[in-house]
Amino acid sequence: MQHITKIFPRIVANDDISFQLRKGEIHALLGENGAGKSTLMSVLFGLYVPDGGRILVKGKEEKISDPHEANRLGIGMVHQHFKLVQVFTALENIVLGVETTRGGVLQMDEAREKVDALSKQYGLLVDLDKKIEDMTVGMQQRVEILKMLYRESEILVFDEPTAVLTPQEIDELIKIIKELAAEGKSIIFISHKLDEIQQVANRCTILRKGKFIATVNVAEATNEQLSEMMVGRKVMLQVEKDEPRVGEVALHVEDLVIKAPGLSERNKVNHVSFDVRKGEIVSIAGIENNGQHEVVMALTGLMPVNSGKISLNGEDITDWSVRKRNYKHISHIPEDRHKHGLILDFDLANNFILQSYFTEKFCNHGFLNSHSIQNYSTELIKQYDIRSAKGPDTIVKSMSGGNQQKAILAREMDRTHDLLIAVQPTRGLDVGAIEYIHKQLVRERDNGKAILLISLELDEVMNVSDRILVMFNGEIVANVFPKDVSERDLGLYMLGSKVGV
């Protein structure tokens, strides 16, 4: 790819970027949120038409006008946001676009054989008849990989494939990627995680704010160097924090049970009890879909519980409404910032008052006080360094993921609360942003707040928390201090192969 330029309204997402992928190599692409990585790949994949530059495949200049063309040239992509139809089965998703048919009628059996063979070859076990909506994210990713392999792609692009995986899954993915490269496939690997890049990549290209910075041999660069190139300054990769000054119990969960929607399945949350004290960060680790999601939903009131008790500062809040919990009690950084966290079509100011629009601060006798809302927003934007084009009036949809997350963080931190629940607060963010968010969490802890952190990333769990709970199959299978366990052990707890409450 030579001199690629892509301009969006208000932003030059790719500014004269040149990038070379060798056959059989694993080439990492590194850059802050909004640096232009996804955009560059979308250009390669024919989703965007570049405003300048050209693409050469095997030395020949190609006009890639749509993904079909990309497929034809042997380019396959696992998108950051999976391109899977939720109500389709894995098999249907895999064959979509390259279906085997006879006279227009689907011949699924032939496709099934081929996919079966592929999944055996690469150890990508997937239940082909399961619907995507019933799958874990890791499983969905396997479907995406099978999709590429099924199309016999030679150039494989992975856009942040590890952001949603457990360590074990990441290990497996890395193994698969290496295997693919060994077979002669060329791979582009996008990640914010330097360790992974060290582990997997041969070379690494770094982008910053839409511009090309450098391409380096990974073996010759340290993590510190990489992150400095990426952010443009030194970054603390380790969270700095003092010993916690733990206070009394803030959150007390007792014998919580949440049944699965179907009748036959076992409980989603099975008699779970735990405490979180003031001034400590407790994290719940676990592979996705082991009940953490439901616990959070129950704590925040978004899902009814079947039995059990939740109390906050000694008060039973099990039957409280969402609003009552929100108001001066619980802050919640949600897992899915687009679904729950933000109203994308509102501007920043309106998003800041999402839970508190009716409070005296922003509202007199039912009327919104736009003056105080505006002031408040300006203040938050300044305090949390949220970058946006038009300040409080920026439509949130137009902001980068990292800044959207910052906006949520700002809102939740600033609201009065006894308990902060942070679910995957750094998902998909760059190191600079992660550092910032971790610092804020620790600061909040030091202010004596109770913090419950739910994360799939062991790094984060080990680094940030004061105490770790591990959930497996709807139960808490471990309650340990980070200094007492290794990442390996945690992984084993998460897989249910070890119990240690």
Added chain:
Amino acid sequence: ATAAASAEEAAPAAASETTGGGEIALLISAAGTLDDRAFNQGCWNGVKEFGDENGLSYMYYQPVEDTVEAQVTLCDTAVKAGAKFIIINSDQFKVAASKMITAYPDVTFIIFDTVPIDDDGNQVLTPNVLAIQFAEQQSTFLAGYAAVKDGYRKLGFMGGMAVPAVVRFGYGFVWGIETACKELGLDDVEIMYNYSGDFKPTPENQARAASWFQGGTEIIHVAAGPMGASVFAAAEQNNGVVIGVDSDQSAESPTIITSAIKDLETVTYNSLKAWKDGTFDGGKIVLYTAKENGVALASMKFKNFTQAEYDDLYQRLADDVDGISSAIPTDTDYESPDQIPLTCAKLTYVE
């Protein structure tokens, strides 16, 4: 390419200054349709015939809604566009009409089925207007009588809505049946009677008629404009026969054995002719009955009932022999059809 334009072709000179308007204007109600296979169409046919023969342009107008203000605006539009003779064919215009006729004394008006009234409900009849009414009950009297004479014993009446003209059609039909029944001394004659509530051809109306035929009804008289089509369709599928209404509908379906008509076409034509000839005699109400040849049965296809019998009956009606025509009940006589005192035929009123 409109009707007016085609008139222009016939008489380019006459229409040139009005760019499309018509010297003869037909005003119909907002809810009506021009080709309704009934009164509007009959009227329009008369207009077309006269206009084409005499090289006069013509146009029809419909208000945005049936309020006096909108109707008066419509009349202004028509006059501005060159209308010299205006036919108002809707009883919805009765209040607006009083304002129109006084505002435009130089324009000639005829108004069907109603009489202009002012805001306080008093009749207004200026010399430039003729209010024309028909004895609808006489035409259906003929139909009911003929049907029974022809051998039908189970008859049905389907009206659109219980508006006066439709009610007169219905009552006349019932009375015609009753009269023939008495004359023949029958005791097995049954009548189904219903107002469907609308004038549209819909599956519902088709199904209702079909269910009547299915239930033994042999012949249905439908007095509901476009809705007739549904009854014809039902008749075609269920071996029934139908009596049409307003104008000769025999072309619509082979199942139509006759139509009970009020001759709007001729009356319109004649009024226009009188206006053209300078013999227009306004300022009054005219009632067209059998005597004035205002009503009739068209295209009779009876098995037993003969033309001679028809002619004889028609003459008796025209002359009101033994009070035969004055005995026919009209809309003002009874509130609902089941109140009509029948000694011979049996009537089931489906509400």
Added chain:
Amino acid sequence: MDTITFIFHQMLNFSIPLLIVALGGMFSSRCGIINIGLDGIMIIGALASFMFIRYAEGYISSQTLLLLAILVSIVSGMIFSLLHAFASINLKANQIISGQALNMIAPAFSVFVARLFIGDSIISFKNTFMIEEIPFLSQIPVLGDLLFKNIYLTTYLGLLVLWASHFVLYKTRFGLRLRACGEYPQAPDSVGIDVQKIRYIGVLISGGLSGLGGLVFVLPNSTNFNGTVSGYGFLALAVMILGQWQPSKIFFASLFFGTLKTMSAIYSGIPFFNTLGIPGNYYKLMPYLITVIVLILGPKSLAGPKAEGLPFEKGMS
């Protein structure tokens, strides 16, 4: 013909057009375009096919004429629905307003065109299309009376459309792609499927079927077409939702609704109901009232195709 057979045949008059048009609506929804212009398209389909019948009447045998008229109705419905496709797919216009515009254009257009060509806004036709009896098949007990006597070709066509819809939607490549476009167009787009093309085809199918529905609706119920289909396009929309966007359920929904409409229309032919003296309007509103009650009691799934009504921009995440 006994009462049951009679009611069954009347029911078909209501249900078959509803079925066909609701299936049409389904194809559009399933590819992600909401089409509330069904009513207007029905009118255009009926207009074109009855104009055709009127001109061709008498030259060819009636069943051939009907077959050709069916083609005309489908093609004209497709052409008219292009207006909607163009607005909602190419121009990413609001799909509800564009559909509603079709509903507003159609009746006026129909009256106008009819008057222009035949000098009459009402298009009369000779209904010679009913098949009185199909040899042999009509001898089958019960079924023979129900399905092979006094029946219209279009009834079989309705059942054929039902089967074909099911087959196309679930068994063919096109169906798979169509459903993908209605659920999450980003997915087919990312594998090089032309979402716009699929959506065009989806809307065209809905147009073709609605056009056909217009013909099927008018044929057994009238001897002329006067520029309206009495809001049946909207009822078809309701049937589609009631049938949860699935051919088999749409089938039952249309039978259900058709039966209710039949009962409410023919009560006056049944002596028992006559003696009750309940005004006709109450019978008329019954089907709608019962549907509301069924909606409350019945199984519910609001979930239509997820991307329905949302314009799709290529390459957007």
Added chain:
Amino acid sequence: MKKLISKILNNDAFGNTLASLISIFLGLIVGLVVMVIFNRAGAWPGFLVMLQGGFSDGARGIGQVLYYTTPLILVGLAVGFSFQTGLFNIGVIGQFTIAAYVAIIIGGKLSMPASIHWIVALIGASLAGVIWAAVPGLLKAYFRVSEIISCIMMNYIALYLVNQLVHDTHYESTTAMSAYVKKTALMPKMGLDTIFPGSTVNSGLFIAIIMAILVYILLYKTSFGYSLRCCGLNRDASKYAGINETRNIIIVMLISGFIAGLAGGILYLSAITKNYKISELFINEPGYSIPVALLGMSHPIGIIFSSLFIAYIIVGGSLMQGYGFPVETVGIITAVLIYFSAFSLIFKNKVNKFALQFSYKESQKTDSFKNE
């Protein structure tokens, strides 16, 4: 100067208006083409008359435009308001019809002094609209029934019920319409009859405009409106924020029904001869609700203007009859205009894009634009 232009260009309201104007303009061009096809000779003068709309008929014409505008504003508001909060109240027709009946019955049967009669009738009408809208609202909130389907059903129920009730209670059999309402129940003119003599415009216009402003304030200035818009834009986030969606759905439907009811009441209390016609067809006016709402971008103030526009075309279109265009052609042309109004969104995007590019170029010149 350039800065100012850039600022104007980037202004949302300006963009919306410009987009609507462009689509209207294109619609008119196509309308003219259609007219030429229909009737070459009358096309241009007829077109001019349509363009002049109410103005070509003097004060009465303007008055009539305002009169037709009145119910359009309200039905447009009812739909637009529901749109903004994520619901599609296609049941405006039914709510309007049932309200019309209540207004007619209170206005025609009860005797009251003039100063309160119309008010009581209006209140009754609005309440009827509220009740009718409550059904789909409750069904949606508590039984998860799609409001589209229940609204369609409620529309038909209203139609047949009102047809019967009018027939049974307040009927003029000679016209198959409802009987007159009493003079005391007519909407007061408040001087409008002297400004616009010969037209039907009345104080309902003020009520409609006030309602639009109230809805604007409710939606954009109050905390309740904020919560409604949240529900409309992101249901999950509203739940997360603790907003009671169930309650909001019901309240939105009730308010929407109230406005639709008001429309029905005002229209049928406008003139002594404005009576309810028994028919299998739905009343005309609410049929415009969707185009009005969408042409006005569902914004209360936008809806005032889109209603004015459509009313203007209705009046102008009716006057076109004098130029050889029968009502059907007027219907086609109105529909073409509405079809084109559906494109306003794409023009809006184009305008926005242009505005952005403009300011981007400007800022590059002054070098004040920075990435992020």
